Amino acid sequence: MRFVTFSSRQGGKDHGQARLGVLHDDLVIDLERFGACVGLALPSTMLDFIDMGPAAVRVVATALETLDDATRIACAVPVDNVALLAPIPRPRKNxxxxxxxxxxxxxxxxxxxxxxxxxxxxxxxxxxxxxxxxxxxxxxxxxxxxxxxxxxxxxxxxxxxxxxxxxxxxxxxxxxxxxxxxxxxxxxxxxxxxxxxxxxxxxxxxxxxxxxxxxxxxxxxxxxxxxxxxxxxxxxxxxxxxxxxxxxxxxxxxxxxxxxxxxxxxxxxxxxxxxxxxxxxxxxxxxxxxxxxxxxxxxxxxxxxxx
Known part of the structure; x- marks a missing residue:
């Protein structure tokens, strides 16, 4: 999977806080919102997700295999409508x-x-x-x-x-x-x-x-x-x-x-x-x-x- 950190973009300007997403075709799936849709407790930041360990990647991959239209509408944004931030905007260490x-x-x-x-x-x-x-x-x-x-x-x-x-x-x-x-x-x-x-x-x-x-x-x-x-x-x-x-x-x-x-x-x-x-x-x-x-x-x- 391809994980990103993003913020929403409207009218050429960035809005809102940094969010954790997964690239899926031409969409960015907001991972925390996706989790809420499918009954998974998923974080909104890259570091928090990495802290969950390797099993979290497998769980998300499996859940995405059953992505339906309703879930896509609820938690996905066209990639052209987001600003991609550094994947880890503020590393914990050097x-x-x-x-x-x-x-x-x-x-x-x-x-x-x-x-x-x-x-x-x-x-x-x-x-x-x-x-x-x-x-x-x-x-x-x-x-x-x-x-x-x-x-x-x-x-x-x-x-x-x-x-x-x-x-x-x-x-x-x-x-x-x-x-x-x-x-x-x-x-x-x-x-x-x-x-x-x-x-x-x-x-x-x-x-x-x-x-x-x-x-x-x-x-x-x-x-x-x-x-x-x-x-x-x-x-x-x-x-x-x-x-x-x-x-x-x-x-x-x-x-x-x-x-x-x-x-x-x-x-x-x-x-x-x-x-x-x-x-x-x-x-x-x-x-x-x-x-x-x-x-x-x-x-x-x-x-x-x-x-």
Whole structure:
């Protein structure tokens, strides 16, 4: 299933609070209202639903198989009439970021950003704060007083569904709720003595969405094409099979030292083709539009604006 967080839209403006929905053809089904129609106690937020555990996904999937016209009218809204928000608009904790996780990106970063040329022997972990998260079509802020090197990084986002502590690699995917698209926006000239959080953690620097696709619809997270377009021009084109550390290894590694909890988010790294690694270097400016696309999940589009 494809879960979204949405608000109603009327007359081109967004109205009402954020709601949890399921994409069903060209409709968004309000999950809490759907539950009331079919006798299920279902929440109105993504985090509360993830907290219910894997069984909740199966229950909703079964209930949707019997969706009738009356229920559809009572709890569904045409997708064109809603604003899609970030699937988890306010994560409970920082997003876990994985740096230098594609071999060719390691090489281009060493050349352009003075990072180590050797392949990492363990996942390189940083974080992005919850305030960095924005939705599909929400503007990414370009503050010229802070950065002249605003860059893109399309990444597979992993959303944890079950508490994970010292998880074995072979069991790691059992702890995943689903997958989303994340653009790890980076201000390359804001790194501080090797620390990345100022470069990557600024407000609006974590566009996410447009949905979370549950694991049953993603047969193999390590076989997904991903691409980036700036103003319609392709900048990145790769596949998750080229990850240096796959999702299993990343979850196992993080959970060795800290507990992963339901709703936690991991951005699994970006392939080659970032702006800093191009010759000549390319960066984003107000008026640009960046689009991150991952096979089986969807497209995440964000304009760049001056602040």
């Amino acid at each position: 997003i876990f970021g994985i740096g230098l996780n594609y071999t060719e990106h390691v090489a281009e970063s060493a050349r352009a950003l003075d990072t180590a040329n050797a392949l990492p022997s363990e996942p390189v972990i940083f974080s992005k704060p919850p305030t960095a998260v924005v939705a599909w079509d929400h503007p990414v802020h370009h503050d010229a007083a802070i950065t002249q090197q605003l860059d893109w990084e399309t990444e597979l986002g992993v959303v944890i569904g079950r508490t994970a502590r010292r998880v074995a690699e072979q069991d790691a995917l059992d702890h995943v709720f689903g997958y989303t698209v994340i653009n790890d926006i980076s201000a390359r000239d804001c790194r501080r003595a090797g620390q990345w959080i100022v470069s990557k953690g600024q407000d609006t620097f974590a566009p996410m969405g447009p949905c979370i696709v549950t694991t049953d619809e993603i047969g193999d997270p390590h076989a997904l094409n991903l691409a980036t377009y700036v103003n319609g021009v392709e900048k990145q084109n790769s596949n998750t099979r080229f990850m240096l550390f796959n999702v299993n290894r990343i979850i196992a590694d993080i959970s060795r030292v800290m507990t992963l909890e339901p709703g936690d988010i991991i951005a699994t790294g970006t392939p080659a083709g970032v702006g800093a690694g191009r010759t000549p270097q390319e960066f984003m400016w107000p008026g640009d539009v960046v689009e991150s696309v991952i096979e089986g999940i969807g497209a995440l589009r964000n304009p760049i604006i001056a602040i």
